[in-house]
Amino acid sequence: MSDVGVTTKKNEDFSEWYTEVVLKSEMADYAPIKGCMILREHSYAIWEKIQEVFNKKIKATGHNNVYFPLFIPESYLKKEGEHFEGFVPEVAWISQGGNTELEERLAIRPTSETIMYATFSKWIRSWRDLPLKINQWCNIVRWETKATKPFLRTREFLWQEGHTAHATAAEGEAEVMYALGEYRDLVERYLAIPVLVGKKSDSEKFAGALYTTCMEAMMPDGKALQMGTSHNLGQNFAKVFDITFIGEDEQKHEVWQTSWGITTRLIGAVIMVHGDDKGLVLPPRVAPIQVVIVPIPFRGAEPETIAAKAKEYFTLLKQKGFTVVLDDRGEYTPGWKFNHWELKGVPVRIEIGPRDLKQQQVVMVRRDTGQKTAIKEADVVDATEKLLEEIQHNLYAKARVDLENKITTVQTYQQFQETLKAKGGFMKAPWCGKATCEAKIKDDTGATIRVIPFEKEPPTSPCVVCGEKAEEMVYFARSY
Amino acid sequence: MSDVGVTTKKNEDFSEWYTEVVLKSEMADYAPIKGCMILREHSYAIWEKIQEVFNKKIKATGHNNVYFPLFIPESYLKKEGEHFEGFVPEVAWISQGGNTELEERLAIRPTSETIMYATFSKWIRSWRDLPLKINQWCNIVRWETKATKPFLRTREFLWQEGHTAHATAAEGEAEVMYALGEYRDLVERYLAIPVLVGKKSDSEKFAGALYTTCMEAMMPDGKALQMGTSHNLGQNFAKVFDITFIGEDEQKHEVWQTSWGITTRLIGAVIMVHGDDKGLVLPPRVAPIQVVIVPIPFRGAEPETIAAKAKEYFTLLKQKGFTVVLDDRGEYTPGWKFNHWELKGVPVRIEIGPRDLKQQQVVMVRRDTGQKTAIKEADVVDATEKLLEEIQHNLYAKARVDLENKITTVQTYQQFQETLKAKGGFMKAPWCGKATCEAKIKDDTGATIRVIPFEKEPPTSPCVVCGEKAEEMVYFARSY
Numbered sequence: 001m002s003d004v005g006v007t008t009k010k011n012e013d014f015s016e017w018y019t020e021v022v023l024k025s026e027m028a029d030y031a032p033i034k035g036c037m038i039l040r041e042h043s044y045a046i047w048e049k050i051q052e053v054f055n056k057k058i059k060a061t062g063h064n065n066v067y068f069p070l071f072i073p074e075s076y077l078k079k080e081g082e083h084f085e086g087f088v089p090e091v092a093w094i095s096q097g098g099n100t101e102l103e104e105r106l107a108i109r110p111t112s113e114t115i116m117y118a119t120f121s122k123w124i125r126s127w128r129d130l131p132l133k134i135n136q137w138c139n140i141v142r143w144e145t146k147a148t149k150p151f152l153r154t155r156e157f158l159w160q161e162g163h164t165a166h167a168t169a170a171e172g173e174a175e176v177m178y179a180l181g182e183y184r185d186l187v188e189r190y191l192a193i194p195v196l197v198g199k200k201s202d203s204e205k206f207a208g209a210l211y212t213t214c215m216e217a218m219m220p221d222g223k224a225l226q227m228g229t230s231h232n233l234g235q236n237f238a239k240v241f242d243i244t245f246i247g248e249d250e251q252k253h254e255v256w257q258t259s260w261g262i263t264t265r266l267i268g269a270v271i272m273v274h275g276d277d278k279g280l281v282l283p284p285r286v287a288p289i290q291v292v293i294v295p296i297p298f299r300g301a302e303p304e305t306i307a308a309k310a311k312e313y314f315t316l317l318k319q320k321g322f323t324v325v326l327d328d329r330g331e332y333t334p335g336w337k338f339n340h341w342e343l344k345g346v347p348v349r350i351e352i353g354p355r356d357l358k359q360q361q362v363v364m365v366r367r368d369t370g371q372k373t374a375i376k377e378a379d380v381v382d383a384t385e386k387l388l389e390e391i392q393h394n395l396y397a398k399a400r401v402d403l404e405n406k407i408t409t410v411q412t413y414q415q416f417q418e419t420l421k422a423k424g425g426f427m428k429a430p431w432c433g434k435a436t437c438e439a440k441i442k443d444d445t446g447a448t449i450r451v452i453p454f455e456k457e458p459p460t461s462p463c464v465v466c467g468e469k470a471e472e473m474v475y476f477a478r479s480y
Numbered sequence: 481m482s483d484v485g486v487t488t489k490k491n492e493d494f495s496e497w498y499t500e501v502v503l504k505s506e507m508a509d510y511a512p513i514k515g516c517m518i519l520r521e522h523s524y525a526i527w528e529k530i531q532e533v534f535n536k537k538i539k540a541t542g543h544n545n546v547y548f549p550l551f552i553p554e555s556y557l558k559k560e561g562e563h564f565e566g567f568v569p570e571v572a573w574i575s576q577g578g579n580t581e582l583e584e585r586l587a588i589r590p591t592s593e594t595i596m597y598a599t600f601s602k603w604i605r606s607w608r609d610l611p612l613k614i615n616q617w618c619n620i621v622r623w624e625t626k627a628t629k630p631f632l633r634t635r636e637f638l639w640q641e642g643h644t645a646h647a648t649a650a651e652g653e654a655e656v657m658y659a660l661g662e663y664r665d666l667v668e669r670y671l672a673i674p675v676l677v678g679k680k681s682d683s684e685k686f687a688g689a690l691y692t693t694c695m696e697a698m699m700p701d702g703k704a705l706q707m708g709t710s711h712n713l714g715q716n717f718a719k720v721f722d723i724t725f726i727g728e729d730e731q732k733h734e735v736w737q738t739s740w741g742i743t744t745r746l747i748g749a750v751i752m753v754h755g756d757d758k759g760l761v762l763p764p765r766v767a768p769i770q771v772v773i774v775p776i777p778f779r780g781a782e783p784e785t786i787a788a789k790a791k792e793y794f795t796l797l798k799q800k801g802f803t804v805v806l807d808d809r810g811e812y813t814p815g816w817k818f819n820h821w822e823l824k825g826v827p828v829r830i831e832i833g834p835r836d837l838k839q840q841q842v843v844m845v846r847r848d849t850g851q852k853t854a855i856k857e858a859d860v861v862d863a864t865e866k867l868l869e870e871i872q873h874n875l876y877a878k879a880r881v882d883l884e885n886k887i888t889t890v891q892t893y894q895q896f897q898e899t900l901k902a903k904g905g906f907m908k909a910p911w912c913g914k915a916t917c918e919a920k921i922k923d924d925t926g927a928t929i930r931v932i933p934f935e936k937e938p939p940t941s942p943c944v945v946c947g948e949k950a951e952e953m954v955y956f957a958r959s960y
Contacts, residue, residue, distance in 0.1 A: 033552075038547070066519060070636050097623035
């Protein structure tokens with residue numbers, strides 16, 4: 001790792017700060033392929049936590065993990081026209097295997113609906129085969145032409161994609177909301193990032209879906225980040241791929257489908273939302289390392305006794321189930337270690353020096369606030385647990401305030417444009433529901449509708465663009 | 481699932497039996513891309529168990545998971561000449577992303593040495609950065625031209641690849657043996673498959689390695705299956721990718737490297753080795769479902785009481801940490817359910833009928849032997865635990881006997897050829913160490929050296945091919 005800490009201030013050059021934190025904290029590195037990245041152990045461990053939490057949720061509700069091929073024949077991708085049109089500009093194509101030219105080009109999956117649903121039609125015959133609820137964790141390739149950014153936009157990324165088929169429209173709808181609810185719980189309670197949830201407008205929905213639900217978070221630079229989507233596919237793909245079943249009524253029906261996904265971009269959101277000028281600040285529930293213990297030997301004091309005591313705490317905390325590192329390396333100073341583990345975002349640091357030894361205490365330092373507290377030896381386990389919980393809640397509470405401060409209710413288009421320019425964030429604005437007004441805003445300002453709340457909020461004034469009767473209040477923002 | 485069980489006998493048409501079991505037990509399905517397969521939930525759950533067990537092992541010894549890109553620029557793959565020559569016939573190439581022709585073709589990774597080691601040279605500067613020990617779980621593509629077979633040989637498969645760099649040759653050697661040891665433990669103690677371990681000959685080693693160590697298992701049809709490999713890369717890649725470090729001696733040195741992998745083919749081995757004419761037989765330690773409870777209601781008896789008691793056992797066993805399914809579906813008969821769960825390889829079945837209810841007992845049925853035992857209600861938990869352990873050990877013991885019976889020590893080439901033809905298996909034969917003799921055997925019989933034992937066993941006679949002085953006893957076999 002670099003010996004120099006983060007040199008850019010978060011509130012001075014956010015984009016540069018982000019890149020610096022990503023690289024110096026060793027979350028990721030650039031790969032020798034344009035637009036691709038390497039997830040190093042410090043970020044991959046967060047992804048593993050996300051997998052653990054989410055797998056537990058979906059397995060408890062009868063979803064099973066599977067693995068479908070990376071390749072999709074071009075003819076399959078083409079079957080659902082809207083879907084193909086949506087993805088084809090971003091598809092990477094295989095045309096040669098070994099020394100042989102392929103007869104049909106193969107797409108590297110940009111998403112797996114088409115390859116999966118061709119098989120669903122074989123697997124589903126009777127109402128007894130429903131619901132079918134599967135999920136897969138895999139890599140996805142979308143050949144981005146926009147500027148890429150580690151975690152947020154890369155040509156390859158990791159994700160989970162859930163795919164379900166149901167006997168009724170109502171079950172499909174319930175599943176869409178189920179997945180969105182689990183996403184929200186994961187993001188808010190584990191990643192400590194508050195989100196807005198709702199539907200996408202038709203122009204922003206998933207290619208091939210009836211409608212798309214989503215959660216959106218707000219980044220410190222005033223741009224929104226889509227954190228996850230859950231799609232109601234209705235019977236669109238069932239018709240194209242002939243996924244039918246014989247119901248209990250002995251009649252043939254088409255299934256109702258959903259698909260939903262979250263990606264490694266969630267890690268980018270964690271970095272952006274919680275990080276500070278010293279580097280990462282990781283929420284304790286997903287931090288790869290929750291506690292670091294740094295012994296502070298002084299000349300003349302008893303280095304062996306301090307070392308032994310530090311080891312004792314290490315063993316104790318490890319036994320209690322915390323992920324803890326004892327940094328007793330001789331080749332680095334305590335000051336260097338403090339900076340190093342702060343850069344890495346470790347929530348709690350425990351220091352043990354000669355005075356602490358004498359007073360049978362340790363000093364605990366919070367990463368989020370920098371606050372130092374002396375803790376008596378007997379209380380170390382309880383205090384660690386309590387502090388980690390406090391940090392988790394504090395990070396969420398702070399992010400919640402930030403989010404609320406970045407929502408501005410606007411009544412006129414002038415106000416919309418001025419506020420967006422001045423501070424960014426979400427413009428909560430009355431909208432008539434017409435795609436033309438939505439398109440005008442995008443053309444004029446770059447902002448799109450990020451979320452249409454599930455419960456229509458009565459508009460306080462006419463449509464912010466056309467001045468005609470507004471249908472509801474929706475959230476616009478520029479986004480990643 | 482198909483209503484018809486496995487119709488082919490394992491000892492009559494092994495290859496057909498295998499395919500039938502794979503498909504009917506719903507372990508896998510064919511994909512609409514030649515040579516690719518779908519891992520369904522029943523096999524993917526075994527892969528998840530393998531991941532869980534192996535992650536625990538390697539994390540405890542300081543290895544961390546990471547994720548490197550799927551794509552490798554052609555120029556990188558070419559850097560180590562022997563490596564490139566070894567893999568290029570099997571590489572799938574991307575030449576188009578979206579609507580753009582790429583300037584340089586990208587290989588879909590057939591293995592990740594070259595992409596990783598280009599980065600290692602950035603990460604490693606000082607002895608403080610060593611050892612570097614990483615691992616990744618990912619998909620791999622090798623454009624096979626030979627006939628493919630589910631799990632054993634497919635154009636895409638899942639694997640784990642460990643990659644380490646060390647300051648000394650001795651540390652590298654120790655790491656190679658460490659990985660092989662963990663593989664052996666995983667395969668023998670969890671998958672219940674005994675293996676032979678040793679080195680590969682030069683002609684069978686990994687392209688670019690100093691030497692390759694491996695474990696080999698024997699399948700019931702007399703063909704060997706390579707179960708995992710651990711390579712000593714020496715300094716070959718370090719030279720090519722300029723991976724150097726400043727040692728404690730303040731001199732510049734090249735690192736010593738290892739790489740090692742196991743794949744989803746292990747699941748194929750489990751099917752082949754343990755399966756029988758009724759379908760899968762899964763080792764309890766990796767079985768996705770360990771226990772199935774089938775209530776057997778009879779007319780005139782008390783169906784509600786039986787159902788309630790079955791549920792009680794289900795809850796109890798689940799609480800105790802067993803993975804258990806209660807099959808109380810009304811639309812299938814008990815007989816159908818027995819066949820279904822036997823096909824799926826569930827180690828233990830618990831039946832509860834009216835007579836059992838009256839006598840406060842259940843009937844436990846072992847999948848491996850078919851043996852039925854009445855167990856008193858109070859003993860159900862203990863008996864389940866004991867039975868699962870017994871099945872685990874019995875499967876291993878049986879496979880061990882099968883392996884031993886398929887090793888024939890041969891002294892002449894005639895004996896070699898006759899035995900190989902008559903019963904297959906491993907030919908334990910004296911070998912002079914020359915590649916020409918090895919090549920002749922391959923040409924004549926299709927058999928290759930699978931394992932050269934680590935400890936040289938003094939040959940009992942001259943080289944089986946050339947009749948000159950033999951160096952050691954090695955194991956030949958035909959293989960998958």
